Structures are given as C-alpha cells and as structure tokens.
Amino acid sequence: MENISFYVDDKEVIIDVDPSTRLLDVLRIKLHITGVKEGCGEGACGACSVIVDGVCYDSCLTPVANVIGKHITTIEGFRNTPQYRIIADAFADFGASQCGFCTPGMILNTYTLLKKNPHPTEEEVRVALSGNLCRCTGYNAIVKAVLDIAENGGDIEW
Amino acid sequence: MPSNFKNSTVKIDNEEKMAGLALFTDDLPAKDFLWCRPLRSNIACGRIRSINIPKLPKGYYYVDARDIVKENVVNIIFSDWPVFADRRVNYYGETIGLLIGPDKEVLEELARMSQVNYDEETPEYELVNSQIHKEFKKGDFEAAKKDYDYTLTETFETGYQEQVYLETQGMIMWLDGDKITIKASMQCPFYIKNAVVRTLGCDPSKVRVIQPAVGGAFGGKEHYPSMMAAQMATAIVKIKKPLKMIFDRGEDLMYTTKRHPSRTTYEGYVKEGKLVGVKATVRLNGGAYKGCSGVVLSRALIAVVDSYNVPNLDVTGDVYITNTMPTAAFRGFGSPQTIFAFEMFIEHIAKKAGLDPVEFKLAHLVEKGMVTAVSGKFHDDIILPQLVERAMEMSDFKRKYKEYSQPGSNRGIGLSTFLHGCGFTGSGESTIINAQLKLTKDENDIVHLYTSQVDFGQGNRTTLKKVVSNTLGIPEEQVTHEAPDTDHTLSTGPTAASRTMIIVGFLCEKAAKHLKEIWKPGEYQEWIEPYVGPDYIHWDEDTMQGDAYPGYAWGVNIIEVSFDPITYQIKVEGCWSTYDVGHAIDDRIVVGQADGGLAQAIGYGYLENMEVAEGRFRQKTLSDYIVPTAVDLPMMETELMDNLFAYGASGAKGCGELTFVGGAPALGHAIEQAIKHDIHKIPATPEYLMEVIEHGKY
Numbered sequence: 001m002e003n004i005s006f007y008v009d010d011k012e013v014i015i016d017v018d019p020s021t022r023l024l025d026v027l028r029i030k031l032h033i034t035g036v037k038e039g040c041g042e043g044a045c046g047a048c049s050v051i052v053d054g055v056c057y058d059s060c061l062t063p064v065a066n067v068i069g070k071h072i073t074t075i076e077g078f079r080n081t082p083q084y085r086i087i088a089d090a091f092a093d094f095g096a097s098q099c100g101f102c103t104p105g106m107i108l109n110t111y112t113l114l115k116k117n118p119h120p121t122e123e124e125v126r127v128a129l130s131g132n133l134c135r136c137t138g139y140n141a142i143v144k145a146v147l148d149i150a151e152n153g154g155d156i157e158w
Numbered sequence: 159m160p161s162n163f164k165n166s167t168v169k170i171d172n173e174e175k176m177a178g179l180a181l182f183t184d185d186l187p188a189k190d191f192l193w194c195r196p197l198r199s200n201i202a203c204g205r206i207r208s209i210n211i212p213k214l215p216k217g218y219y220y221v222d223a224r225d226i227v228k229e230n231v232v233n234i235i236f237s238d239w240p241v242f243a244d245r246r247v248n249y250y251g252e253t254i255g256l257l258i259g260p261d262k263e264v265l266e267e268l269a270r271m272s273q274v275n276y277d278e279e280t281p282e283y284e285l286v287n288s289q290i291h292k293e294f295k296k297g298d299f300e301a302a303k304k305d306y307d308y309t310l311t312e313t314f315e316t317g318y319q320e321q322v323y324l325e326t327q328g329m330i331m332w333l334d335g336d337k338i339t340i341k342a343s344m345q346c347p348f349y350i351k352n353a354v355v356r357t358l359g360c361d362p363s364k365v366r367v368i369q370p371a372v373g374g375a376f377g378g379k380e381h382y383p384s385m386m387a388a389q390m391a392t393a394i395v396k397i398k399k400p401l402k403m404i405f406d407r408g409e410d411l412m413y414t415t416k417r418h419p420s421r422t423t424y425e426g427y428v429k430e431g432k433l434v435g436v437k438a439t440v441r442l443n444g445g446a447y448k449g450c451s452g453v454v455l456s457r458a459l460i461a462v463v464d465s466y467n468v469p470n471l472d473v474t475g476d477v478y479i480t481n482t483m484p485t486a487a488f489r490g491f492g493s494p495q496t497i498f499a500f501e502m503f504i505e506h507i508a509k510k511a512g513l514d515p516v517e518f519k520l521a522h523l524v525e526k527g528m529v530t531a532v533s534g535k536f537h538d539d540i541i542l543p544q545l546v547e548r549a550m551e552m553s554d555f556k557r558k559y560k561e562y563s564q565p566g567s568n569r570g571i572g573l574s575t576f577l578h579g580c581g582f583t584g585s586g587e588s589t590i591i592n593a594q595l596k597l598t599k600d601e602n603d604i605v606h607l608y609t610s611q612v613d614f615g616q617g618n619r620t621t622l623k624k625v626v627s628n629t630l631g632i633p634e635e636q637v638t639h640e641a642p643d644t645d646h647t648l649s650t651g652p653t654a655a656s657r658t659m660i661i662v663g664f665l666c667e668k669a670a671k672h673l674k675e676i677w678k679p680g681e682y683q684e685w686i687e688p689y690v691g692p693d694y695i696h697w698d699e700d701t702m703q704g705d706a707y708p709g710y711a712w713g714v715n716i717i718e719v720s721f722d723p724i725t726y727q728i729k730v731e732g733c734w735s736t737y738d739v740g741h742a743i744d745d746r747i748v749v750g751q752a753d754g755g756l757a758q759a760i761g762y763g764y765l766e767n768m769e770v771a772e773g774r775f776r777q778k779t780l781s782d783y784i785v786p787t788a789v790d791l792p793m794m795e796t797e798l799m800d801n802l803f804a805y806g807a808s809g810a811k812g813c814g815e816l817t818f819v820g821g822a823p824a825l826g827h828a829i830e831q832a833i834k835h836d837i838h839k840i841p842a843t844p845e846y847l848m849e850v851i852e853h854g855k856y
Contacts, residue, residue, distance in 0.1 A: 034185035035178020037373075039324045040407040044780035047324055075178035088176045092168050094161045095746040098754065099615030100175025101324035101373030107176060126788040133780070135322050135374050136615045137750060138757025139788040141161075148160065 009077025019065035046132030075104035098136030202773030222255030228359030297470035302435030325373025353384035377487035445484035458492030501823030572827025579707030580812030584697025629670035656812030740811035759821020
C-alpha cells in the first residue's frame, strides 16, 4: 500500500491503495463514483470508460499506478459541462440511450471523438465508438445523434 | 438534422441514465453486506459423495441443500430446477452451495480449497432424451404427400445465444425486521417474490421485491434471478446478515441461461406451384432442467410455418434434456429458431421447384380469416402485402435482387416476413396471469400508476404512463409511474412475451377510462382494473389447437450483405424494416426496439457463436463471444404502419420480440445470394461458409 495522488473531476485525490488496484475499483468502491460501470472487466465493452488527460481509457484495465498525477474525468464531472448538455440533448432526441448502462461510457467516447475530430464521417464515428458495446440500440440512434452534433453543432468549443 | 420523431416523449429515466445518476444493483449502497460466491460443480453429471468445505474464518458462512427451509425447488413454470444441487449434479457449473463472507478474495480462496467428491456418471450431450413432447396436425398431410410435383427434406440448426445485457446478473437482499427485502437486476418482481415464498414456505407478506435501474435483460433476467433469490433467501434465514451477489462477466456467460439451440427438419411437398404439405420435426436442447422449455417449445411450434399459409401440416416437437447449462427465455422465445428454419426452407423448396423463391413466398402469405398452423383463425386485418411493398421500395429490393443474382456478385439481399403472437400463449393471460392494475388519484389530482412492469431499457415506464395521461386527457407530468415495488403494486404480470403494451397497456387505458368517468377533483380515488381478454380466444394446450394468442404483430426485414471470397467474411451493408405493431404509443421508443432487436438478430445470424465442449461453454469472455459493435452494422431504416388492434391501448400490439424474429433469416437469404450456395445453419460464421463453399457441407 502507498499513497497515490491524482485528480478526479478536478478534485485532488490522495488515497492509500495497492498501486496495482484497478482504477475502476478505486473510482467505484473508494470514491463512490458509480456512474462508471463495470460491464466485462476485460476491456471489451467500454462501460467503464473514463478520460485520462484527454484520452478515453477502460478503467478496468488501468492500474491506479498509471494515473499518478494525471487528470481523470468521469461522467460525474463531465455531466456539469456545456459539452455534456449538447451530447445528452442529441442522445435524447434520437433515443440513443435505452437501458443506460453503456451510456456514460458512450458519451465520454463521443466527447473525445468530437474534440479530436469535430466533423467525423459515419465511418469515423463507428470506428471511434466500436470499443463501446451497446446491446439495446443497435448503435443506430447513437451514430445518428453523433452525426447530428457534427453537422449542426456549429462552432462549439470542444 | 434533428430526429423528427412524431408522437414521442423523452423517456422518464433518460437524463439520470445518461448522467450516470441511475443506480443499478451494484451501485446501491450496501455497506456491511456480505458477498455470496456460488460453489459450483466441476463435472457435468454424477452423484455427490461428499462436500468438504475448509474451516471457515470468523464471519464466513456456507449454505447448501441441507439448509433448505421448505422446498428445494426454484419456482419456474415447470419446477424441476433445485435451488441447490441435492445429492447429485446434472450440469457443469450447477450451484452446490454458497460461500458467504466480507472479502471476495478470501471467498475465492475458500472455493478453491473446497472439495466435492463425486461418483461420476456418463453425461448425455446429444438430443436423445426427450422430456417434453408436443404434436399437432392441420388438414391432411398424408393425403398431400401422395400427390405432388416436387418434394424436399432438409434439416436446419441454430446455435446458443447469450443475452449479453450490459449489466450482469446481480442481487442484494436484507432483512427489514422479519421481512426479506430484495433489490436486483430483474424482469419480473413477482416471479422473484413467489420463488422466495415457495422455497421458504413463508407468508407472501414477508417478502418484498423492489426494482432498481436494470441494465438490459432480453429474457435473461426472466427466470434466473428467481434462482439467485431462492439461494440467498435460504442463506439469509440462516445467517441473518445482508447479502450481495453480483456476477462478473465470465460467470454470467458460463453459468446463466441461454437461447435454446435447435435442430429442425422440414419435409415439404409442392403441387402446381403451391406448398401443399409440410411435416416438421422440431428439437430443442433444454439443458439439464425443463424450467420454461415447454412454453418455449410451444412458441417454436406455433411459429412453425411463420407467416405463410400451408394447408396440411404434421408437426412434432421435443425438448431434450442434456447435461448442459439449462436454456430459457430470450427475446422471441422459440420462434426465432423455427422462423429461421422455415424461411430458409420455403425458399429452398421454391428453387427446387424451379420457381422464384421470393414470389413463391409472397404467394403464400397468410390473410385475414385463414386458419393458423394450430387450427385457430387470423381474426384481424393483416397488412403484410403493404409492409412488403414498402420495404421493397425503401431498399430498392427488386433491382438489387436481380443484379446480385449474377454470378460473382459477392453481394446479396434477402427478405423475410414474419409474425409474433403477443402476450402469453392461448388463454394464459386470463387463466394464469390474471393481471390486475391499480390506478390512484391523490387530493392534488396527481394520478399514480402502479404496474409490475420492469423498464430494462424498452421505455415502458414512459409509454404506459403516456397511455394513462393520453386517455385521461391530462399532461404527462400529472401522472407518476414508479419502478415496481411488490408492496405497492398488484401484479400486472411478468415483463415478458411482448405483453407489456398489448396487455398492460390495454389495462392502463381501461383503468384510465374508468377513472375519468368517476373523476372528482381534489379527492383521493382508486380504481382496480382486472384483465379481460378477447372472448373469442380459446386454446387447448394439450392438443395445441385453437387461438394461440390474443393478437399478432407483423414485420418485414430486408438485409443486404457483401461477401469477401478471400476471408469468407460477411459484411452487413443495409437493413430496411417495416412493422405493424398496431399503433406505436411512442415512435422513437418503437423504432429503438426495432433497431436493437434487429442488431441482436444479425448477431445471432452470423457472429454470436457459443459452443459446448465436454459440457462447458468454450466462450468465456466478451473477447471470444462476439456481439455486434458499431462497425458491424450499417444504418438501419425502419417504418411503422398503423393497423389498429381492438384489444390494445389506442390499437397497440407488441413489439419487443417481433423486431428480433425475422433478422436471421433475412440475413441468411442475403448470404445465400452472395455466396451462391444454400445455408442450413446459424451463426453463419466464416468457417461454416468455407465448409459450405469449398466442401459442399451443409
């Protein structure tokens, strides 16, 4: 066990934990950030996605030692941003969330895609979201929602 | 462009789910809850000689069949599945007992050190031991087979399918005084309650089931949570501590129920361009226990000639018991297996007779007033020809079909037409389920709707509420519809069988009409509405004769694929669908079902491969059990056509399962056209297609 420090949703966190602990467990169990979900525990579904210094990672495959000093954004921080509102409104309009279990991860990946590439093609959207499994929507509404933002989002600062 | 859905409201729980605020079972506060870790059999079949559990540290417990309070059986339709294996095990992974304690890693270690000794017996994996048999006839098949121009006999196989709800199975349970309280990922709160009451022999008032957010279900959470509840209830009575059991993905894949694998043989006869007779032999692998397999078989048999009219039938079906994980409910419930098989067969026999397969099929579509496969009657209007025509226009089917039939096209387009009976089979809604719906109005004129319907993503918390507010003519905000709590709601039945809208929606509408009639502003009022179905529905389960369902929903899928002759990979290039769900209470929600159902069916058709070797599933993770990702699917186009049903809310029928049953055969037809060979099996993996193309193996 050792003290490990990093930032979660803009707050500094210092915890005494085995450095090999999964970031997912630190977030869910130690910090009670339950908006981060465990769907598979092996990096196949993306439900546990979090943003680490601007890039989406599967927190189930990330040992907490790898994020020392880094800035992590979870859905619980991201939901307070104007960028979340834009994505969430488009998701609502197209019906992109059904059971909702994959949705926080899907939204974070949508954000990192649009930040990097504000006007993606359909193919680029599908590739960017291919690490996030959804069993309810067939991705149809999700992809349409993201393309709609790309087309009509105007000059949003991502 | 914004979505432009008509007639749609944003779902009640939409924002909390997107924002990560919704609490699923594993998200619920459960401080000081003890973990339950199943001790499972590591053989497929044998007698238990002894169970040796290591000395347990303080605060750790073990329970098994010896702790059963009243009855060692899980309350499922046919109750043969024990809560804990008693003296023998019948499949690999069967739960023998629960190890319970505060630390998961310690529990893993205790499980590793536990030793179960068996007298092993030879397991049966083949379909030889039929435990459920059903048969029926229509017309005179024997006469039809004596006078024909063409005949064909073929066998079709369909594989296992795992639901892969994104949230795995999970349950928490605690004692509130002497009352057992349960929150779990579920479909049917009253099934769970009844299972606990039955195994404990306790008074129903001592068990309360509350639904938290549920992350998908698709049938997989219809019966399995009853098993978990019965096991944990046995434990909680003994140790009186709050308990928690959450499966990881590996456990969920290996040890929970799947779709029934099937093997179906059709023998058909064509005379003067008409399919005059079919003999069908349907075989389902039920796994080690019967459970709900008899009902799954019923649905498979009722759908045995899909949406086509065949005057003479001789149908038999069997559920075979094998030493494998029991199979149970999954979207479609038996009908996807036979609808796939018959759709392929009717095109194959048309080709054998030298006829255009699509024209041949469409000439056999059932019409209003015709006799069903089980000698009932199609009472309501059928708009299949319109659905077909529109789907063909949307997809440019005729041009593509002709073009892709050329040699070397490596492209194909396939069409399926299909039906789905909504609600429980036959008169089950009136005789077995007996749904009762409670509607109250408080002094502030807020209306409270109580149902036992679980919203695991379909949006029924929103749509049922909408039925009530529309009927009362009040704003949606003036109606509440909370997730079920068995202490507050009467049973409106399980969330299954595409019955939510056709049955419970209808109840909501009737109850709201009655409340409107007696409405007194500013007063508390209550109305209880019992379900009364169409009086013309008569069904005999023993003979499998009569009107099988209150009503049918209909659909057409068209799927286009390309084929890579080097890698044998299929790529889905386009999907077009039209549906008659009676009337959509909410377009966006119904289209959402259509997209998701078809995606899951496409996975079933060519990607989702699950095999058993020595009684164990070979696919143990989501890296080897492959479900469709965003790159595996194209944009899907769906249109809905109204065809109002007299016994549904605003004319609504069902839609959850309808959107699944036609996907695999439409894909199968497209694959056949692309590879220029017939196929007889799903999933149509590259390995299978290579066998078909290179070695002529079917």
